[in-house]
Amino acid sequence: WSNQCDRSGLCGGKFRRLYLPAYGQPDATGKCRNLPVIVTGGERKNAIVAINGNKQSSQAGQMYSERVCFAEWFAAHGKTPMDLYGRPGFPGLANYRGECDDKHATLARYRFALAMDNTYHETWSRGYFTREVLDGLYAGCIPIIKGCYNVEDYLPDGSYIDLRKYEDYRHLDLYLQEMMPYEVRAYEEAIARYLGSPEVERYHAHATYMQLFALCGSEPTGEWTPGLADGRDKLPARGDGAEIWSWAQLAQVGRPIAPAELRPMRYLHLAHVKDPGGPLPAEFLTALRDE
Numbered sequence: 001w002s003n004q005c006d007r008s009g010l011c012g013g014k015f016r017r018l019y020l021p022a023y024g025q026p027d028a029t030g031k032c033r034n035l036p037v038i039v040t041g042g043e044r045k046n047a048i049v050a051i052n053g054n055k056q057s058s059q060a061g062q063m064y065s066e067r068v069c070f071a072e073w074f075a076a077h078g079k080t081p082m083d084l085y086g087r088p089g090f091p092g093l094a095n096y097r098g099e100c101d102d103k104h105a106t107l108a109r110y111r112f113a114l115a116m117d118n119t120y121h122e123t124w125s126r127g128y129f130t131r132e133v134l135d136g137l138y139a140g141c142i143p144i145i146k147g148c149y150n151v152e153d154y155l156p157d158g159s160y161i162d163l164r165k166y167e168d169y170r171h172l173d174l175y176l177q178e179m180m181p182y183e184v185r186a187y188e189e190a191i192a193r194y195l196g197s198p199e200v201e202r203y204h205a206h207a208t209y210m211q212l213f214a215l216c217g218s219e220p221t222g223e224w225t226p227g228l229a230d231g232r233d234k235l236p237a238r239g240d241g242a243e244i245w246s247w248a249q250l251a252q253v254g255r256p257i258a259p260a261e262l263r264p265m266r267y268l269h270l271a272h273v274k275d276p277g278g279p280l281p282a283e284f285l286t287a288l289r290d291e
Contacts, residue, residue: 016215022131022203047081048074048144048176050114051103054088061121063147070114071095073169080176083110107139111184112161112176117147129154134203137195142187144172159190 050071055064068090074082075095083097085106090096100106107113113136119125126149133155136143145151146163166172194200201207 016211017127018208018211019202020128020130021205021208022134023205044111044140045081045109046111047083048112048114049107049110049141050082050084050086050116051100051106052084052086052116054086054090055118057118059119061119061124063116063118063120066120066146067114067116068093070116070169074173077170078173080112080173082114103135104139107136107141110141113139113141113143115143115145115147115160116163120147120149122149125149127153131203133160134200137191140188140191142184142191156190156194158186159194160187 050067052067054068057064071082071084071090071093074080075093082095084090084093084095085097085100087099089098115133115136117125117128117130117132119128125147129148129151132147133143133145133151137159142161144161144163145155148154151160151162161172161175163172166175
């Protein structure tokens with residue numbers, strides 16, 4: 001997803017930007033109709049909500065521990081209330097409220113939503129714009145963001161609060177406490193304009209499917225309904241312990257599809273291409289369409 005792929009001269013231009021899909025099933029017209037209902041107005045708790053699982057990591061740039069620090073500080077010192085939901089739970093935190101059955105409805109009860117992604121890193125989280133942010137926006141929350149290193153390239157000014165701009169949590173708390181109703185309305189209007197723009201549709205799975213077809217040099221043919229095939233609503237995770245890669249290494253790898261290895265999509269990562277520059281076989285395009 002890194003927008004380093006957008007740099008025209010990177011590794012001979014072999015990479016293309018893919019937007020991380022946030023939503024799945026479009027309708028038969030190809031339009032993305034399954035977005036969460038945009039929530040506006042209504043009574044909201046003038047508080048922060050966060051919905052995350054209790055996880056840990058030793059990787060540089062991990063944000064799991066900062067989520068906990070944020071919640072701990074607001075529980076102990078904040079004048080702005082904060083409620084934390086999620087699974088696995090946070091039994092040691094005073095403001096942990098348990099699991100939530102409906103994320104969208106839970107977010108919609110609050111004025112602010114903490115959108116702190118799993119990673120914050122100058123390189124590896126550049127372009128890392130996920131549904132962590134979009135879910136809060138669609139619920140009508142003002143998102144407090146830290147994760148995507150260059151979030152300003154993805155959201156317009158005035159539609160979010162950039163946590164990095166505050167010296168500490170106390171200064172953020174003070175800003176939230178002093179926010180006037182007209183400032184809240186300004187945020188809400190900026191969010192509504194963004195959600196009404198064509199930019200949002202690029203975060204749907206169908207947009208990714210069509211981009212992949214374009215990169216393959218083809219268009220879907222025959223009877224093809226946008227969406228995931230039966231049983232493909234979840235993708236298996238890989239845990240093969242592969243070595244850390246680099247852009248230069250990836251540039252030397254051929255297209256990971258070979259006619260001799262043609263199988264359903266779940267097997268394609270095992271394939272190796274003998275002719276990286278050759279055209280993709282029609283059998284593969286048919287298999288891709290069927291998947």
